[in-house]
Amino acid sequence: MRVVVTGAAGQLGADVVRHCVAAGDDVIAADRATLDITDEPAVRAFVADARPDAVINAAAYTAVDACETNRDHALLVNGRAVGWISAAAADAGAHLVHVSTDYVFDGTLDRPYREDDVPHPQSVYGVTKLAGEQAAGAAATIARTSWVCGEHGDNMVKLVLRLAAGDGELAFVDDQRGCPSFTADLAPMLRRLAVDRAAGIHHVTNQGVVSWYEFVREVLAAAGADPSRVRPISTAELQPPRPAPRPANSVLDNHRLRLSGYPALRDFRAPLAELVAILS
Ligand SMILES: NC(=O)c1ccc[n+]([C@@H]2O[C@H](COP(=O)([O-])OP(=O)(O)OC[C@H]3O[C@@H](n4cnc5c(N)ncnc54)[C@H](OP(=O)(O)O)[C@@H]3O)[C@@H](O)[C@H]2O)c1
Structure with a gap:
């Protein structure tokens, strides 16, 4: 590919670049200096020149709290630019x-979110990412x-x-739950969805649901540190409060992957142990 x-x-x-190279793909890697995705003519020219089979867009404005005060920039990068990438990919047959x-999602549902649940973003970041999904179009894979x-x-x-290297107390919220997802496992699935040209929304996460507090305990344990060093707090206790609201329930049911017969990504504790070993 x-x-x-x-x-x-x-x-x-x-x-994604590392995995595609390892899989033998011909990879044209564009960091921000090479291709600013908010430059529409540059996007069109870059993709046309590259003549790719696939485009994997991992660029985004991901500073969730800063998005609250940089709404226009967030909408440009996370929303409009995705439409330009989509059009350029379509022209190239990619x-x-x-x-x-x-x-x-707003995080208020009492079960994991499926792909066909109605989005209702609460933050500027979420609003702009939803705009990007819509701009990507029906033929794209939305992961x-x-x-x-x-x-x-x-x-x-x-x-x-x-933080574990210091001796301060650790406190993390116990009322936001989700599935930690590791790039080492996400990248192969994104590549596979590209190869298969799997259209539509796909939830792609590692398995295993935890609160942030529980996740921190897992990280400490994986690093050989004492998990009881972390104390659970509520989101309301966070000082100062975060500008952007976070969903209380971030759990994404990988329903579509299951239906299509793809293997589930591993329980997050496996790639967590590998990452801790790499970083330690
Ligand atoms: N991180 C998470 O927990 C999380 C959770 C759910 C979904 N996601 C999604 O996963 C994807 C990857 O996120 P990530 O964690 O890898 O974030 P990241 O580390 O912030 O990577 C995003 C990249 O996009 C680049 N970028 C920003 N504006 C750009 C522009 N105008 N043109 C070209 N490149 C630009 C950034 O470059 P600069 O650093 O130079 O700005 C950065 O290298 C995003 O779509 C994000 O929304 C992330």
């Missing part, structure tokens, strides 16, 4: 895989994921390992 990867220097993009998020961790970029695993 000949594949363009946008956002190639990001946490997920870097592992299949688009676009990455989206659990934040398109919604959650709580992403990987070797590249900042994430909860790295934060906890840093």
Whole structure:
């Protein structure tokens, strides 16, 4: 496969590039300096020149709290630019895989979210990511994921390992639940969906549901530290409160993958142990 990867220097993009190269693909990796996806003519020219079979868009404005005050920029990167990538991919006959998020939901449902549940984002980030899903179009793969961790970029695993090295008290919220998802496992599934040209929304997460507090306990245990160092708190106790609301229920049912016969991604504890070993 000949594949363009946008956002190639990001946490997920870097592992998508690495995995596609390892799988023998012809990879055209575009970090932000190479291709700013908000430059419509540049997007059109870049994709036309590359003549790819697939485009995997891992570029996004992911600073969730900053999105609240940078609404126009968030909408440009996460929404409108996705439409330009989609049009350029269609012109080249390439299949688009676009990455989206659990934040398109309000988190009030009392069961895991399926692909056909009605989105109702509560944050600017979520609103703009939903706009991106709509701009990607019906022919694209929309891969919604959650709580992403990987070797590249900042994430909860790295934060906890840093905090564990000190002797301060750790406090994390116990009233937001989700599925931690690891780029080492997401990347192969994104590639597979690209190869299969699997149209429509797909929830793609590792298995295993935890609160952030429970996840931090798992990270500490994986690092050989004492899990009882972390204390559970509620979102209401967070000081200062976060500008952007987070869904209380971020659990994405990987219903569509199951229906289509794809194997479930591993329980998150397996890639967590691998990542901790790499980072330690
Ligand atoms: N992280 C999570 O917990 C999470 C959860 C659910 C879904 N997702 C989704 O997963 C995808 C990948 O996220 P991630 O965790 O890998 O985020 P990330 O590390 O922030 O990567 C995003 C990349 O996009 C780049 N980018 C930003 N604006 C751009 C532009 N105008 N043109 C080209 N590139 C641009 C960023 O470059 P700069 O660093 O230079 O800005 C960065 O390298 C995103 O679609 C995100 O919405 C993430």
